[in-house]
Amino acid sequence: MQRIYLDHNATTPVDLTVLATMLPYFSVEFGNASSIHAFGQQARAAVETSREQVAALLNARPQEIVFTSGGTESDNHAIFGVVQFALLENPSASAHVITSSIEHEAVLNTCQRLEKQGVRVTYLPVSREGLIDLQELKAAMRPETVLITVMHANNELGTVQPLGEIGRIAAESDVYFHTDAVQSVGKIPVDVKAGQVDLLSLSGHKLYAPKGVGAIYVKGGTKLRQLLYGGHHQRGFRPGTENVAGIVGLGKAAEMARLSLAEEAARMGELRNRLEQGLLSGVPEARANAGGAPRTPNTSNISFSGIEGEALIIALDLRGLACSTGAACSSGAVEPSHVLTAIGLPASEARASIRFSLGRHTTAAEIDAALEIVPAAVAQLRSISPSYKREVPAHL
Amino acid sequence: MDSLPVAAEPQARLVAVAMSGGVDSSTVAALLLLDRRPVVGLTMQLWNQRRLPELQGDGPAQHRCCSLDDVYDAKRVAQHLNFPHYVVNFEEQFEQRVVRPFVDQYLAGRTPIACTNCNTDVKFEPLLQTARQIGAERLATGHYARIRKDERTCRYQLLRARDDSKDQSYFLWGLTQEQLSRSEFPLGELTKEEVREVARAVNLPVADKPESMELCFVPNGNYVQFIHAYAREDGRPITDKEGDIVTEDGTVLGRHSGVHNYTVGQRKGLGFATGKPIYVLAIDPEKNRVIAGEDEALRATSFGIENVNWVSIMEPGAPLRAQVKIRHKHEPAAATIQALPGFRARITFDAPQRAITPGQAAVAYDGDAVLAGGWIK
Numbered sequence: 001m002q003r004i005y006l007d008h009n010a011t012t013p014v015d016l017t018v019l020a021t022m023l024p025y026f027s028v029e030f031g032n033a034s035s036i037h038a039f040g041q042q043a044r045a046a047v048e049t050s051r052e053q054v055a056a057l058l059n060a061r062p063q064e065i066v067f068t069s070g071g072t073e074s075d076n077h078a079i080f081g082v083v084q085f086a087l088l089e090n091p092s093a094s095a096h097v098i099t100s101s102i103e104h105e106a107v108l109n110t111c112q113r114l115e116k117q118g119v120r121v122t123y124l125p126v127s128r129e130g131l132i133d134l135q136e137l138k139a140a141m142r143p144e145t146v147l148i149t150v151m152h153a154n155n156e157l158g159t160v161q162p163l164g165e166i167g168r169i170a171a172e173s174d175v176y177f178h179t180d181a182v183q184s185v186g187k188i189p190v191d192v193k194a195g196q197v198d199l200l201s202l203s204g205h206k207l208y209a210p211k212g213v214g215a216i217y218v219k220g221g222t223k224l225r226q227l228l229y230g231g232h233h234q235r236g237f238r239p240g241t242e243n244v245a246g247i248v249g250l251g252k253a254a255e256m257a258r259l260s261l262a263e264e265a266a267r268m269g270e271l272r273n274r275l276e277q278g279l280l281s282g283v284p285e286a287r288a289n290a291g292g293a294p295r296t297p298n299t300s301n302i303s304f305s306g307i308e309g310e311a312l313i314i315a316l317d318l319r320g321l322a323c324s325t326g327a328a329c330s331s332g333a334v335e336p337s338h339v340l341t342a343i344g345l346p347a348s349e350a351r352a353s354i355r356f357s358l359g360r361h362t363t364a365a366e367i368d369a370a371l372e373i374v375p376a377a378v379a380q381l382r383s384i385s386p387s388y389k390r391e392v393p394a395h396l
Numbered sequence: 397m398d399s400l401p402v403a404a405e406p407q408a409r410l411v412a413v414a415m416s417g418g419v420d421s422s423t424v425a426a427l428l429l430l431d432r433r434p435v436v437g438l439t440m441q442l443w444n445q446r447r448l449p450e451l452q453g454d455g456p457a458q459h460r461c462c463s464l465d466d467v468y469d470a471k472r473v474a475q476h477l478n479f480p481h482y483v484v485n486f487e488e489q490f491e492q493r494v495v496r497p498f499v500d501q502y503l504a505g506r507t508p509i510a511c512t513n514c515n516t517d518v519k520f521e522p523l524l525q526t527a528r529q530i531g532a533e534r535l536a537t538g539h540y541a542r543i544r545k546d547e548r549t550c551r552y553q554l555l556r557a558r559d560d561s562k563d564q565s566y567f568l569w570g571l572t573q574e575q576l577s578r579s580e581f582p583l584g585e586l587t588k589e590e591v592r593e594v595a596r597a598v599n600l601p602v603a604d605k606p607e608s609m610e611l612c613f614v615p616n617g618n619y620v621q622f623i624h625a626y627a628r629e630d631g632r633p634i635t636d637k638e639g640d641i642v643t644e645d646g647t648v649l650g651r652h653s654g655v656h657n658y659t660v661g662q663r664k665g666l667g668f669a670t671g672k673p674i675y676v677l678a679i680d681p682e683k684n685r686v687i688a689g690e691d692e693a694l695r696a697t698s699f700g701i702e703n704v705n706w707v708s709i710m711e712p713g714a715p716l717r718a719q720v721k722i723r724h725k726h727e728p729a730a731a732t733i734q735a736l737p738g739f740r741a742r743i744t745f746d747a748p749q750r751a752i753t754p755g756q757a758a759v760a761y762d763g764d765a766v767l768a769g770g771w772i773k
Contacts, residue, residue, distance in 0.1 A: 311529040314482045318436065318530060332467070333441035333485035381529045 001320045004366045004373075006275075008206075008298060008359035009155050009183060010324055014249065015208035015360070021252040022210070025245035033242045034233055043244045050251025057254040058200065059191040060217050066238045067247050070214035071182040073227070074201030075106040077216055077238070078178040079149055081224030082199070083114055086146040088225065096120045096145040100132050100161075101342040103151050106201075107180055108338075111149075124150070129293035130159035130343050137169055147176045152200075153184035156326030156339040156355055157290040158299025160184065167196030176222065182206055182214075186257035187296045188265060198222050204246065208360060209253035213246030268358050269297035271367050275356060276300045278371040283378050289353060290343065298358040301326075303345070306388025307381045309354045310334040315377045321370055323356045411580065412527035413536045414519055415439045415473065415481065417466030419602050420538030420583060422473040423591045426598045427582045428536060429477055436532055437481035439470045440523060442490040442514075443613040448625040472601045484526055486518055493517040495613060499626050502619075503634070505679035506755030507659050509567070509724075510611055515539075516570030524578060534578050541565040542584035542764075543576050546708070552576035553708035554766040559587040566724050569759045569769025570705050620657055639684035641666060644677065644693060652686045655679050661694060661751030675751075695748035701758050701770030704741045708765040711735045718760035718767055720745065722752050733760045733768065741770055 014022075025046060031039030033047045051062040058065075068074045083095050099111050101123045111121045122140045124132045132150060148170045153160045163179060170177035178199035181190055186207030192200055200217040204210055218224070218237075230239030257264075280286050285305040304312065309325045313334070316323060326337040340350035356370070382388040413425045415437045428435050467483055474481030494513045501508035524535045540557035541564050552573055557563040562583075571579070583591055595603035614622040627634045636654030643649060650666065652658060657665075662676040666688060675694050678687040706712075712735055719728035720743055730746045743758055752758075752772060759769040 308526070308529070310484055311526045314436075314484075314526075315530040317482075318480060332471075333483040333487075335485065380531070384525060384528045386525075 002369075003320045003322065004369055006321065006323045006356045006358060006362065006366075006370060008362075009158075009355065009357035011205045011211065012208045012359055013361070014205075014210050015253060015256060017256065018208055018210075018249050018252045022245045022249040025248050029244075031244075033244055034231070043242070046248050046251075047242050047244060050247045050254075053251035053255040053258075054202075054215050057185065057190070057258045058202075058217055059193050061220065064192075064217055064220055066216050066218060066234055067242060067250070068214045068216055068238060069212055069243075070205070071104070071180065071201050071203035072106040074203070074214050074216035075104070075149075075178075075180055076110050077227040078199040078201060078218075078224070079107065079110045079114070079147065080227060082147045082176050082178070082222075083119055084225045085223050087119075089223075094118070094120065094144050096122070096142050098122045098124065098137065098140050098145060098148045098150075100124045100126060100150050102126050102130060102154050102157075102159075102339045103149070104155060104180055104182070107149055107151065120144075126159075126342050128290075128344055130154055130157045130290040130339070131293055132161060132166075134162070134165055134169065137166065141169070141173055141175070145173065145175050147178060149178040149180070151183070152179045152181040152190065153187070153296045153299075154290075154339060155183045156337060157293070157301050157343070158183070158295035158357075159290045160188065160294045160296060163190075163195035163197060170198075171196045176224075183299075184296060186253070186261070187268075187298060189261065192217055192219065199224070204250040204253065207253050207257050209249040210246050213243055213250045215250065264360060265297045268360075268362070271362055271364060272298055272300050272356075272358055274364070275358070275367045275370060276302070278367075279374060282371060282375045286378075289340065289345070298362075300356045301340075301353055302356070303349050303353040304378050304382075305349070305352055306385050307352050307378060308385075309351055312354055312377060312381055315381060316373060319373050319377060321373050323354055325354055410434045410436060410532040411534050411536050412523075412530070412532035413437050414523060414538070415470040416538070416608075417469035417473075417602065418538065418608060419595050419600065419605050420540075420591060422470070422538075422600050422602050423595045424536050424538050424582050425473065425477060425479065426594060426600060429479065430598075435477075435479045436527075436530065437470060437474045437479060438523060438527065439467050439481065439483045440490075440518070441467070441483050441485045441487060442518070443495070444487060448622070448629060469602050469605070476599070476601060484523070486522055489518055489522050490514070490613075495626065499623050499630075501755050502623050503627070503656065503681065505655060505681040507753045508755045509757060510613075511567045512570055512757055515567055520571055520575040520579060524575060528578075534580055536580040536582055538583055539564045539568060539581045540583050540588075541568055541581050543579060543581060549709070551708060551710070555584070555708075556761070556764040556766075557581075557583070558585045562588050565761075565766050566721055566757065566759050566769075569707055569757060569766055570703075571707065572705070576707075623656065637684055639686070641686045641688050644687060644689055649674065649688055655681050655684060655686055658686050660753040691750070694751050696752050697748045698742065698744040699752050699758070700736075700740060700742050700773045702740050702773055704735070704739045704768055704770035706735070706768045708762070708767055711768075716760075716762075716767065718762055720758055720760045722749060722758050722772065723756050728761055731760070735768075739770075741768065 029042050031043035033043040051065045054065045055062040086095050115121050126132055150161055150166055167177050176198045179197055180201045182203045184190055185202040198219045202215050204213040226237050228239055233239050276288055287303045289301040325334045337350050340353055411428055411433050413435055415421045425435050471481055494510050498508045498510045527535045540562040542555040544553045546553050556565045624634055639652055640648045641650045641652050658676050660676050672690050674688050677689045677693055715732045715734040718733050720731040721728045732744050734742045754772050756772050757769050758772050760767040
């Protein structure tokens with residue numbers, strides 16, 4: 001069976017060019033980037049080249065890029081780092097953090113951990129389109145607010161928040177602004193200067209680099225505590241022997257994304273729209289969630305009334321089409337989505353929603369195949385669903 | 397990615413296997429594959445084991461049903477036998493249809509069985525529906541029981557397992573004809589030893605996994621503790637009010653530590669010594685009393701059942717002779733069962749039986765066939 005992969009927001013394949021760039025660093029160029037000798041210097045050079053490549057993608061300076069193990073570590077580092085530094089500086093004061101109600105768990109659960117330590121957290125609601133309200137953000141600001149952490153693009157909906165305006169509000173009040181940009185970097189332009197961003201998280205495997213590598217952008221002068229303690233790697237700020245091959249992969253992937261960004265975004269947006277319009281016209285009672293918002297060009301989230309998204313995903317997988325609902329728990333079962341609930345979908349509609357996310361290798365032929373497969377699967381599910389209202393004969 | 401040969405197209409013959417990660421349901425998948433049937437494995441996520449953290453700390457929950465270990469075991473089996481496997485989330489249904497009623501019944505002084513509700517209202521309802529939605533018209537489980545179609549009446553009959561010591565028909569009396577028509581119990585003709593032999597023969601990674609005996613959502617089998625924790629989380633904490641233990645005529649025998657800590661037929665833990673053994677006869681949460689008495693008083697002949705489901709036969713007009721079981725480990729006893737309006741029935745044993753317990757099920761058999769079952773009032 002030919003399989004179609006429309007789940008690029010979950011992860012992407014390592015690009016073959018990226019892979020080829022990485023391969024020497026596993027074995028031939030195996031040096032420890034901290035070593036003095038030639039082996040180490042080769043590795044150091046490769047790491048620093050990657051730092052420049054990642055910085056270029058974000059319009060940052062190379063020394064503002066710190067490599068991490070991925071998005072979750074970057075988010076933890078930014079949030080714990082800022083809040084704990086503030087509390088350390090002024091132990092008697094209370095700290096307050098503003099975030100949104102549709103963040104990834106890496107941010108939400110970190111904030112909840114802070115709450116257990118006595119930190120106050122405001123979870124901003126979002127509109128039907130998944131956007132925060134800037135007036136509400138302003139209203140939530142308090143004298144003791146130390147951090148605004150609002151994601152750039154949402155993983156389930158693709159909704160893109162207005163970074164520049166959030167950054168301005170943060171800057172005006174002299175509050176740090178962190179954004180989880182795991183879902184936007186490589187898909188749409190991200191400019192930390194224009195956005196007045198102080199901290200930004202990104203993850204390698206969402207942009208055709210391998211899993212287990214990511215980065216955090218830390219604007220020069222930002223005061224935060226480190227997360228890990230150890231050796232002197234990365235200025236001692238993020239100790240641990242550098243994952244050289246992974247970092248090289250991330251650098252190459254960042255460079256490739258930067259060079260093809262506009263072109264790829266246009267191509268992907270066109271395919272996404274073709275898929276979305278095809279599904280909305282080909283399936284009765286289908287609705288695009290956050291369809292009117294500014295979105296990443298690869299993401300489409302659709303509710304098919306009367307079905308269980310979980311069953312649809314299995315049915316589609318058995319037909320060779322891979323897509324997902326937003327959230328999965330440790331067992332692999334589907335969890336109710338906090339994002340869809342936050343945009344105001346009733347539980348049944350939230351459960352009836354699935355996400356398609358396209359990627360660099362998605363073809364028009366695959367989209368056309370999906371447009372055959374999905375309507376057929378939805379029809380089959382609905383024929384067996386007790387919650388989908390069919391025409392009921394009058395005598396019943 | 398390698399294609400999965402069996403799942404190339406949803407086929408009319410596709411069978412879903414309800415997989416718990418144990419040896420029984422894993423062997424079901426193996427038997428169906430040996431029979432050249434295309435299989436898809438489904439494992440139900442029923443309960444978040446990290447809930448009620450006071451019961452287990454916040455480390456990963458292990459070695460219990462619904463735990464991640466079991467999900468991974470099911471996945472390993474599917475990988476080993478090369479068929480697709482998915483985890484489906486029925487936490488909400490499980491809580492509403494199994495856990496909450498279990499706790500409610502318990503708090504009402506009854507002795508509920510959760511497994512029957514889980515079968516009737518979760519496995520053979522939403523799970524069977526999910527199976528059908530993904531293209532599998534039938535659901536196979538690892539239950540020890542048999543289904544036979546009576547060609548004369550066109551009814552699906554539910555029969556005891558060939559291996560009487562493993563028989564689970566007592567927990568399956570709630571199945572409707574529709575559910576039975578779409579279900580398969582491939583282990584019904586086998587003994588447990590034969591099942592393990594099959595499992596070893598195909599090198600199942602779970603072939604020697606020990607059997608789970610406990611209520612799957614209750615850690616360490618301590619359901620009193622679970623009920624307290626659940627009720628507390630639910631915002632209706634149980635205050636264990638001490639009260640009297642009385643005889644049937646109201647004579648106070650002693651004190652109890654809270655009615656929820658007792659169950660009908662219990663002898664141990666009554667906290668006082670008399671000449672003759674004394675047993676719990678009934679629980680009265682309203683008056684906060686435990687009624688106790690001698691073994692003789694625990695015996696009864698006639699009782700009513702409700703929510704009755706007639707399985708292998710249509711509801712009969714006249715009283716029927718049957719062998720009736722009043723709990724899983726009860727030796728069936730000769731009785732007469734009379735259907736009553738409103739899905740009720742009256743059962744009258746030939747000889748008095750011990751501890752006919754409200755909340756348990758009574759199941760009436762004719763030989764191997766389950767005639768009917770219902771909840772003891």
